[in-house]
Amino acid sequence: MKNMRLKFIKRGNMIYISHLDLMRFFQRTFRRAGIMLRHTEGFNPQPKMSFATALALGTSSDGEYMDVELDSDISSEALLEKLNENLSEDIKIVKVAEREGKESIMSLIEWGQYVVKVVPNSEYILEEVQKKLDSFLKLEEVIEHKEKKKKNKVTTREVNIRPNIKRVDLMTVENGEIMMNMFLKTGSNGNLKPEVVVAKLVEYADMDLDLESVKVHRVDLFVERDGKIVTPI
Amino acid sequence: MKNENIERILLEVEKPSRYVGGEINSIKKDINENTIRFVMGFPDVYEVGMSHLGSHILYNLINTVEDVACERAYAPWIDMEAKMREHSIPLYGLESGDPLSKFDFVGFTLQYEMSYTNILNMLELSNIPLRWSERGEGDPLVVAGGPCAYNPEPLANIVDFFVIGEGEEVNLEILDIYREMKKGEYTREAYLKRIAQVEGIYVPKFYEAEYNEDGTLKSFEPISEEFPKTVTKRIVEDLDSAYFPDRFVVPYIESVHDRAMVEIFRGCTRGCRFCQAGTIYRPIRERSVETIMNHSRTLLQNTGYDEVSLASLSTSDYSDIEGLVSRMMDEYKDKKIALSLPSLRLDKFPIEMIEEIQKVRKTGLTFAPEAGSQRLRDVINKGIQESDLIESTRNAFRRGWSTVKLYFMIGLPTETDEDVMGIKELAYKVKDEFFAIPREERKGNLKVTASTSCFVPKPFTPYQWFPQDTVEEFDRKTLMLRKSIRDSKVNYNSHDSKLSFLEAVIARGDRKIGEVLIEAHKRGCRFDGWSEHFNYEKWMESFESLGIDPHFYANRERDYEELFPWDFINTGVTKEYLIKENEKSKMAELTKDCRLGCTGCGVNNTFTGGVC
Numbered sequence: 001m002k003n004m005r006l007k008f009i010k011r012g013n014m015i016y017i018s019h020l021d022l023m024r025f026f027q028r029t030f031r032r033a034g035i036m037l038r039h040t041e042g043f044n045p046q047p048k049m050s051f052a053t054a055l056a057l058g059t060s061s062d063g064e065y066m067d068v069e070l071d072s073d074i075s076s077e078a079l080l081e082k083l084n085e086n087l088s089e090d091i092k093i094v095k096v097a098e099r100e101g102k103e104s105i106m107s108l109i110e111w112g113q114y115v116v117k118v119v120p121n122s123e124y125i126l127e128e129v130q131k132k133l134d135s136f137l138k139l140e141e142v143i144e145h146k147e148k149k150k151k152n153k154v155t156t157r158e159v160n161i162r163p164n165i166k167r168v169d170l171m172t173v174e175n176g177e178i179m180m181n182m183f184l185k186t187g188s189n190g191n192l193k194p195e196v197v198v199a200k201l202v203e204y205a206d207m208d209l210d211l212e213s214v215k216v217h218r219v220d221l222f223v224e225r226d227g228k229i230v231t232p233i
Numbered sequence: 234m235k236n237e238n239i240e241r242i243l244l245e246v247e248k249p250s251r252y253v254g255g256e257i258n259s260i261k262k263d264i265n266e267n268t269i270r271f272v273m274g275f276p277d278v279y280e281v282g283m284s285h286l287g288s289h290i291l292y293n294l295i296n297t298v299e300d301v302a303c304e305r306a307y308a309p310w311i312d313m314e315a316k317m318r319e320h321s322i323p324l325y326g327l328e329s330g331d332p333l334s335k336f337d338f339v340g341f342t343l344q345y346e347m348s349y350t351n352i353l354n355m356l357e358l359s360n361i362p363l364r365w366s367e368r369g370e371g372d373p374l375v376v377a378g379g380p381c382a383y384n385p386e387p388l389a390n391i392v393d394f395f396v397i398g399e400g401e402e403v404n405l406e407i408l409d410i411y412r413e414m415k416k417g418e419y420t421r422e423a424y425l426k427r428i429a430q431v432e433g434i435y436v437p438k439f440y441e442a443e444y445n446e447d448g449t450l451k452s453f454e455p456i457s458e459e460f461p462k463t464v465t466k467r468i469v470e471d472l473d474s475a476y477f478p479d480r481f482v483v484p485y486i487e488s489v490h491d492r493a494m495v496e497i498f499r500g501c502t503r504g505c506r507f508c509q510a511g512t513i514y515r516p517i518r519e520r521s522v523e524t525i526m527n528h529s530r531t532l533l534q535n536t537g538y539d540e541v542s543l544a545s546l547s548t549s550d551y552s553d554i555e556g557l558v559s560r561m562m563d564e565y566k567d568k569k570i571a572l573s574l575p576s577l578r579l580d581k582f583p584i585e586m587i588e589e590i591q592k593v594r595k596t597g598l599t600f601a602p603e604a605g606s607q608r609l610r611d612v613i614n615k616g617i618q619e620s621d622l623i624e625s626t627r628n629a630f631r632r633g634w635s636t637v638k639l640y641f642m643i644g645l646p647t648e649t650d651e652d653v654m655g656i657k658e659l660a661y662k663v664k665d666e667f668f669a670i671p672r673e674e675r676k677g678n679l680k681v682t683a684s685t686s687c688f689v690p691k692p693f694t695p696y697q698w699f700p701q702d703t704v705e706e707f708d709r710k711t712l713m714l715r716k717s718i719r720d721s722k723v724n725y726n727s728h729d730s731k732l733s734f735l736e737a738v739i740a741r742g743d744r745k746i747g748e749v750l751i752e753a754h755k756r757g758c759r760f761d762g763w764s765e766h767f768n769y770e771k772w773m774e775s776f777e778s779l780g781i782d783p784h785f786y787a788n789r790e791r792d793y794e795e796l797f798p799w800d801f802i803n804t805g806v807t808k809e810y811l812i813k814e815n816e817k818s819k820m821a822e823l824t825k826d827c828r829l830g831c832t833g834c835g836v837n838n839t840f841t842g843g844v845c
Contacts, residue, residue: 016249017485025485028257028537039569058244086537090255 001038002070003099004079007233011060012090019054025091026066033082036071052105052221052232053112053187062094063113063220065232067105097233111166111222111229112186114194118178119213126173129207133170133180136205144196161200164192178209186221239330242316250485251279252313254305254327258480258535260293261328262302269301269408269415270336272326272373276351277344277762279307283482284490286544287379288342291400293478301408304328304336305482308351308759309358311766317358324358333359337411339373341392343381346739347732347762349388352377353754356391363751365393365438370421376407383466383513384692384799387742387750389437394425397802398433398466399499401476406431429460433467435802436460442744442798448785450743450796465803468840472499472518477528480535492540492573493532497525497557501546502828503578506614506818507603507645509691510546512806515836517828522557529561533570541565542573549574549581550828558586579621584628597636598629604645605655611821612647614814622659627666635677637663643710643727644688644702646818653710656683660723667722683718684726685711687733691740692799693806695814698791701737703784704730731769732761737787743798746786749775805836 010017017025027047030037037047048069055061074082076096083093136142142162148155164185171179184192194216201207222229243249254261264270273292275282282288282305295303304326309317317324323332333339339361341352353363356375362368365375377388378396385395396403407428414424429436439460443451455462469475481493500517501510520528529541543557551557561572572590577583579600587598602622604610610617626637641656660683667679687707690696702710707730718725739746752775760766776783791797793812800808810833817824824832831837 013250013253013255016243016253018250021250021485021487024487027539028483031533031537031539032257032535034534036568045569057249086257088255088257 002073004068004070004076005097005099005105005233006066006068006079006083006093007095007231008064008066008091008093009062010055010064010091011062014088014090015058015060018057019051023049023051029083029086030068032086035074035079035082038069038071050104050106052109053191055218056193056216059216059218061218063218063231065105065109065221067099095233105232106188108223108232109187109221110185110189110224112184113219113222114182114184115171115217115219116180116182116194116198117213117215117217118180118198119176119210120178121208121210124173124178124207126170129173129178130170132201132205132207133168136201137165137168139204142200142204144200161192161196164190165197168197181219238320238322239325242313242320242322246312246316247310248279248486251307252309252327254330256485257483257537259305259328259482260296260303262296264302264329264331267300269298269338269412270326270331271295271301271303271338271340271408272306272333272336273303274306274333274339274341274352274355276308276341276348276355278310278760280484280486280488282307283484283488285342285344286494286496287400289481289494290476290478291404292482293480294401294476295404295408297476298405298408300412302328306333306339306355308348308355311760314354314358314759323360324355334361334373336373338408339375341375341377341379343377343379343388345762346381346387346736347767349739349750350754350758350761352388353391353750354759357754363754364390366390368393368421374421374424378403380510380513381740383509383802383804384740384742385435385437385802386442386744386798387739387746389440389744390747391750392437393421394428395435395437396433396467397435397464399469402467402469403431403433407434426459432465435464437744440801448782450798453796453798453801463801463803465839466513466805468516469499469518470840472496473520473524479528479531481532483536483538490542491538492542492571493529493536493538494542494544495525495529495532496520496544497548497551498545502550502826503547503616504614504814504824504827504832504834505603505616506612506695506814507642507688507691509694512693512811512834513804514546515805515834516840519552522553522560525557526560526564530564539569540571540573542575545576547576547578549577549583555583555586558583558590562589578617579625580617582621582625584625584632587629588632597638598626598634599638599640600625601640602659603640603642604648604652605641605657605659606652608821609645609648609652609655611823612818613645614818614824616823616826619659619662623662623666626663627669630667630670630675630679633676635667635675636680636682638682638684639663641683641685642688643685643714644707646696646699647821650710650713653714654717656685657714657718659683660718660725661720664720664722679722680724681722682724682726683714684728685714686728687730689733689737689740692797693804693811695811695818697741697797697811698793698795698815700790701734701787703788704734707733729764729767732764732767734783734787735761735769735772738783739786741786741797743786745779745781748779749781752779803839805834805839807835810834 039045050067052065080093080096141160144159144161146157146159166183169181195214198214202209223232325332374393377392378400382395425436428434429439439456442453445451498519500514502517603615660681663681690699711727753772756771758771
């Protein structure tokens, strides 16, 4: 038995595959590669495989992670090679390592890095956007109204999302597009979507942006280890 | 597939991966001016189409030919269709993203009558004229095959030509002739004339139908002597050596039958009188255990599925089913690969075997007694006894099962209310078997589900002369059952009688029905087999506006002298045999399994091979 952690990329047509479909997809990929996964016991044995966080439909990523328990003994290099032989350009394993520690990848993830593209409704120059962004990032409170459904009753809760924004860097303003690099709270311990940050820029920083135009690419996911922020492998 | 127009709308629709292709094992060929382009259209949503074994076989077979590129297209779901219309995106082949109108052939498989409006919708979304008479040299040839093609007439105004019988026999021939003619003086007309000579091909434009005043068919003849008077189905003679793909396209999203499928035999020897498949797939042809083992091994290896199903019309009738299953279990148990055996018969129900295979994954049990009384089961020649059902369920309950589904039909010939109530009685007897087991030995929570569908008389069965029950009669019988089945352990489901009525109209329809299909399509009918989209009123308006009486097709008793629109097709089974079976049915007289001795259906005079 071997516990492994894998890093993979998802792009092209694969961005249309939902999280549930992705799990089934990987189960089949392991079978095609001839690598047996450990299964749960019981009437309906399931392969032991868990993913870091779900990626929204339509989002590409260079940094997705999963943990698997293998029934066979295989080196990290061989595992990567065999899986990639059975994968396409649009989904590929880029790193494999033996897993240390027992905690599930799902509970470990703290931060995500995103590249966000958005089209403004009015014309902006870089300096202008930078100024608005700076003022936004100086705020101590950014309120998000979260709706919660409970027994047919919808209650709204006010949450300050500012602590969930670590950084927002302006990359470029050109060709009618604004590109930003965002570092946001991600995972089961708190999750902030880049789309929400864009909406808050409109609301708090008086920016005229087309919310429908937002395109997100996930760069990587991060865990906190000994107070430092590092990738899971 | 790369197309910015399409990409723009994908995130606005449900399950976008239905529309992007690029799945594992999909075949994307380089296209040049010499490539013959074929697209297999499946007139239902992607997940249904991807579960169809025949499509997988034909897609791979056609793609084995070097200069032919076969792609796939499915009916876009309502949301996607709306977006495509809004942005003027034509229906496209999943492999290239090219519009269907660019292809040489657009093929449709006819699995179910109520998918016909989807064919029209798919043609319209492709900007291909609906009627063959409106299509010109630049348009694709529209071809159709599959079980419903045995009565091609409802689509005779729409489809350029039909393949009658088993596609793996004929499809390569029509492509070869096309290639050859494209080098010389090809015209659409010349090509159709040429392939009309090929056995198993029906080109409707070369046949003419005349009608009597009462609406029945007066004559049906080829327009000239160069075309055959009858079209004989094509079959694969030796199934064991027949082509079988070593890989299937594996969908990203869950399909209806999300597993590897291996066909173990074709045909059925039982002779149930309601069953069209039992006639059209004759004679029976089996694959050897060795071949099946090889096919399933490569398929599992190349797809990564964790389940394989043994496909056939009656899986437990396979000559060496026990040997096959035990070899599969030996090979698959440690690999956690599940085996599923659909279509098991009650009188040959190998419960020990089922128990063994379900150690990997346990599912409920499904039985099809078809009728509630022994008399009626004898009428339809189902040939199973009540004791078969009781014994099978008793054994299953003792072994820990607690979920049983029972399938029945209502509206079978000679059916009385007593027969209908027999459905309830049978379901209750099954329940009693569960509670006859001492409380401490019972496992799970019992759930018996009885489902009834409405009988649809089909061509090439002994019931092709039979009037279908009216919608009112179906509803009366269903309500009677619904009112009397009052037990928390027994559920009752019934099918939509109106849908079955239309199915019956189209199943025995003639060329006039084709115009109704076009009219219903114009009025927005599509996905008729999906209850949320089925619109009976629009169908009725369509019949009315054309002055066509649907009851003439569904509810009329025919006499033996009547000429049927499908009579020019030769399935190998003679009309005399069907008449004899119809007469025996009236007497509740059984016809034995033809594995036990020839019953004289005639198929052995037309085709060699099989047990005949």
